[in-house]
Ligand SMILES: O=C(O)CCC(=O)C(=O)O
């Protein structure tokens with residue numbers, strides 16, 4: 733797959749998801765100019781959040797990152813992949829993929845993540861940099877990460893926000909809310925403005941579940 737073909741595919745997936753989300757009355761666009769960010773309140777109900785939290789507690793291990801250069805404090809949360817054959821996870825996956833209009837085979841397995849007091853995920857991009865040692869391999873295996881969808885599984889009154897420093901906004905976790913953003917610009921190139929961080933948790937435990945969509949079938 734050539735870089736140009738991938739870029740054209742990223743333009744297409746950017747446009748198709750944008751058009752679908754913009755006409756969905758449950759979806760709200762975050763008013764920022766330099767990136768496409770959407771929120772959906774109540775995407776998951778309380779029972780679904782509780783079920784996913786229990787799943788994360790079963791699979792969570794100290795988080796890893798792709799980049800071996802990152803320091804020890806870079807991603808201190810615990811995370812783990814949700815069993816892709818779990819029927820409950822598949823039901824949530826179908827709902828999410830239907831919302832975005834992307835086939836589930838184009839997305840990575842759900843990753844659950846848990847942050848205890850003091851834990852964080854420092855500022856990063858979800859898109860792959862082809863200049864890193866792991867970038868070309870990932871891009872070969874399903875292509876660039878196009879959209880990210882992340883659901884909060886519990887409320888946090890303070891601490892643990894998802895912060896987009898270059899877009900000047902942050903989102904405080906609310907149980908069941910879904911945050912969706914395009915990692916690319918509409919022209920299919922990586923968006924330098926979508927850098928984001930999970931700020932340190934100051935009280936309680938934060939749980940999220942994330943799905944990263946690619947450019948073509950993954951895996
Ligand atoms: O936990 C958050 O608020 C952000 C998580 C994140 O950036 C990711 O999973 O890629």
Ligand SMILES: [Fe+2]
Nearest residue numbers: 856857858928
């Ligand atoms: Fe991220």
